[in-house]
Amino acid sequence: MVAPVISARGLRKTFGEFVAVDGIDFEVPPGESFGLLGPNGAGKSTTMRMVGAVSQRTAGELRVLGLDPDTHGPEIRSQLGVVPQDDNLDTELKVRDNLIVYGRYFGISRALCAQRADELLGFAQLEEKAKARVDDLSGGMKRRLTIARALINEPRILMLDEPTTGLDPQARHVLWDRLFRLKERGTTLVLTTHYMDEAEQLCDRLVVVDHGRIMAEGSPSALIRQYSTREVCELRFGSERNADAAARLEGLADRVETLPDRVLLYTDDGEGLLERVARLGLHPTTSLVRRSSLEDVFLRLTGRSLVE
Amino acid sequence: MSQTTPSEETLPADVREMVAAATAGAVRPRRFGAWYIAEHQLRQMRSYGWTVVMSGIGSPLLYLLGIGLGLAAFIDVPVASGPDGPVDYLWFVAPALLASAAVGVTTEEFTYTVMAGFKWRRIFWGMNASPVSPPQVCAGLVIAVTARMVFVCVSYYALMVLFGAVGNAVTGLLIPVVGVLAGLAFGLPLLAFSAGISDDKGQFAMVQRFVFTPLFLFSGTFYPLATLPVWLQWIGWISPLWHASEAGRALSYGLGPGAWSPWVHVAVLVVMAVAGGVVARRVFVGRLRG
Ligand SMILES: Nc1ncnc2c1ncn2[C@@H]1O[C@H](COP(=O)(O)OP(=O)(O)OP(=O)(O)O)[C@@H](O)[C@H]1O
Numbered sequence: 001m002v003a004p005v006i007s008a009r010g011l012r013k014t015f016g017e018f019v020a021v022d023g024i025d026f027e028v029p030p031g032e033s034f035g036l037l038g039p040n041g042a043g044k045s046t047t048m049r050m051v052g053a054v055s056q057r058t059a060g061e062l063r064v065l066g067l068d069p070d071t072h073g074p075e076i077r078s079q080l081g082v083v084p085q086d087d088n089l090d091t092e093l094k095v096r097d098n099l100i101v102y103g104r105y106f107g108i109s110r111a112l113c114a115q116r117a118d119e120l121l122g123f124a125q126l127e128e129k130a131k132a133r134v135d136d137l138s139g140g141m142k143r144r145l146t147i148a149r150a151l152i153n154e155p156r157i158l159m160l161d162e163p164t165t166g167l168d169p170q171a172r173h174v175l176w177d178r179l180f181r182l183k184e185r186g187t188t189l190v191l192t193t194h195y196m197d198e199a200e201q202l203c204d205r206l207v208v209v210d211h212g213r214i215m216a217e218g219s220p221s222a223l224i225r226q227y228s229t230r231e232v233c234e235l236r237f238g239s240e241r242n243a244d245a246a247a248r249l250e251g252l253a254d255r256v257e258t259l260p261d262r263v264l265l266y267t268d269d270g271e272g273l274l275e276r277v278a279r280l281g282l283h284p285t286t287s288l289v290r291r292s293s294l295e296d297v298f299l300r301l302t303g304r305s306l307v308e
Numbered sequence: 309m310s311q312t313t314p315s316e317e318t319l320p321a322d323v324r325e326m327v328a329a330a331t332a333g334a335v336r337p338r339r340f341g342a343w344y345i346a347e348h349q350l351r352q353m354r355s356y357g358w359t360v361v362m363s364g365i366g367s368p369l370l371y372l373l374g375i376g377l378g379l380a381a382f383i384d385v386p387v388a389s390g391p392d393g394p395v396d397y398l399w400f401v402a403p404a405l406l407a408s409a410a411v412g413v414t415t416e417e418f419t420y421t422v423m424a425g426f427k428w429r430r431i432f433w434g435m436n437a438s439p440v441s442p443p444q445v446c447a448g449l450v451i452a453v454t455a456r457m458v459f460v461c462v463s464y465y466a467l468m469v470l471f472g473a474v475g476n477a478v479t480g481l482l483i484p485v486v487g488v489l490a491g492l493a494f495g496l497p498l499l500a501f502s503a504g505i506s507d508d509k510g511q512f513a514m515v516q517r518f519v520f521t522p523l524f525l526f527s528g529t530f531y532p533l534a535t536l537p538v539w540l541q542w543i544g545w546i547s548p549l550w551h552a553s554e555a556g557r558a559l560s561y562g563l564g565p566g567a568w569s570p571w572v573h574v575a576v577l578v579v580m581a582v583a584g585g586v587v588a589r590r591v592f593v594g595r596l597r598g
Pocket residue numbers: 015018019020038039040041042043044045046047085194598
């Protein structure tokens with residue numbers, strides 16, 4: 001059996017009375033792409049900071065690369081690449097200098113920093129911006145630069161806290177493509193997100209977190225199989241009539257969820273279900289059949305929608 | 309640290325390999341982390357290099373010219389005395405001007421730069437995620453600012469010699485050292501204060517207006533502290549600027565009647581700097597490891 005690069009047992013973090021992370025267990029084997037999926041305030045960043053050896057746990061066991069972050073912070077951090085939720089690039093330095101200065105923190109020689117900086121600018125598709133000011137980069141470019149910076153020490157684990165939050169769809173796809181490449185090269189990725197499509201795209205395995213607790217764990221497809229049906233019918237009757245309609249639809253599907261703007265029917269045969277709805281004499285203003293996603297898993301587990 | 313390292317023999321080979329790589333990776337940052345941070349801060353100063361040079365050479369030039377050629381020519385009454393009687397007014401003020409230049413550097417660097425690091429540009433958080441530790445982030449900033457103060461004080465001193473503003477140019481060589489010490493004695497407590505601020509509500513402008521300026525005016529910079537009524541003299545006694553000025557004067561032209569030993573002044577400066585540094589370090593750790 002391979003030793004995990006991260007293992008947490010009963011990991012807990014409190015701020016005064018407030019419990020941000022409430023006893024979570026997980027392990028990440030080397031080479032895996034592991035995700036923490038959860039809504040705002042779930043405790044994702046707090047967990048990342050404890051794993052990243054910059055925040056002391058309140059209780060529980062935590063080993064990163066076989067070491068205890070409380071006593072071996074610098075050792076652990078020397079092997080991590082960290083992409084924080086909020087960018088902290090040095091906007092007074094040029095793009096390339098940001099990489100070099102950061103590499104120096106790891107004790108890497110200036111010559112090697114310069115060489116890696118050039119390689120990483122290529123990887124991040126920022127060669128043309130090498131001499132640009134950080135402030136002149138788009139949001140997506142800044143994010144790519146932050147990822148390049150996190151790779152300057154050739155980390156064993158790359159930690160990404162909401163890598164694509166706030167980016168437009170195209171910029172997100174460019175970023176996913178880069179992360180995919182890292183995954184193919186065997187880099188261990190630990191990422192948090194509240195986008196289910198991101199989790200589905202990037203994670204081999206994930207935990208669903210809410211209120212500092214793990215609600216479920218598994219690969220995206222296994223979670224969907226376990227907590228949802230194959231297909232979902234989304235019906236809209238108009239916001240006043242959704243609840244009434246839902247009451248009449250009860251029993252027609254495996255499960256019925258009523259949201260303010262639509263009714264979700266969980267079934268393995270979406271088209272068949274739509275026909276039965278029509279036979280009942282119900283006529284939704286719009287209807288669509290789609291595959292189940294992690295969003296449905298989250299809804300099932302918490303009764304809430306992931307993105308408010 | 310070795311006592312907490314998991315014992316070698318009991319570990320599987322892959323864990324041993326991870327631990328060994330991590331241990332090797334932290335050797336240089338543990339030893340040199342503060343210097344890497346200083347390197348970054350100095351690189352950053354280049355972006356306002358012009359300000360650094362002007363405050364290092366331009367403003368001393370103006371002060372020495374203005375006071376040496378202007379003010380000093382008007383002052384007939386001897387203001388201060390050395391061991392051999394009255395001394396040039398310029399001799400009297402120059403060490404104080406030098407010290408206040410060093411202190412002036414800290415009113416920029418240990419305020420806005422700190423705020424930028426924690427909040428505006430958040431670069432301290434980037435440093436924090438690397439193997440460098442919070443005390444090293446603090447120390448690195450102090451090293452870089454000290455380097456700037458050394459530049460300011462040495463160039464100030466060179467200009468002083470050029471203007472004939474030093475009595476004994478050999479013992480005077482220690483005046484820049486005292487100046488840097490004054491900067492640290494004032495600056496490190498200021499750093500501790502700044503590092504604890506999470507919102508800039510004009511505190512730094514207040515420091516400038518209600519701490520730095522009064523110190524500059526009431527620390528015996530332009531006239532002996534004893535000229536002030538006793539109820540104002542306490543400002544001098546707690547002022548790094550006064551202690552540095554007095555020590556600098558002693559180094560320039562010797563002890564006048566009633567002057568304290570320069571060692572007393574230096575000791576006061578060291579105590580202030582160390583106390584400030586200890587607190588600043590703790591504030592950095594508390595904030596970055598919250
Ligand atoms: N330093 C702190 N002091 C007090 N409370 C904190 C601190 N850091 C986080 N919290 C609280 O802990 C909870 C979890 O925060 P955390 O940042 O880990 O959530 P998150 O899952 O990353 O959310 P988001 O999606 O908004 O980034 C939040 O309620 C937050 O307010």
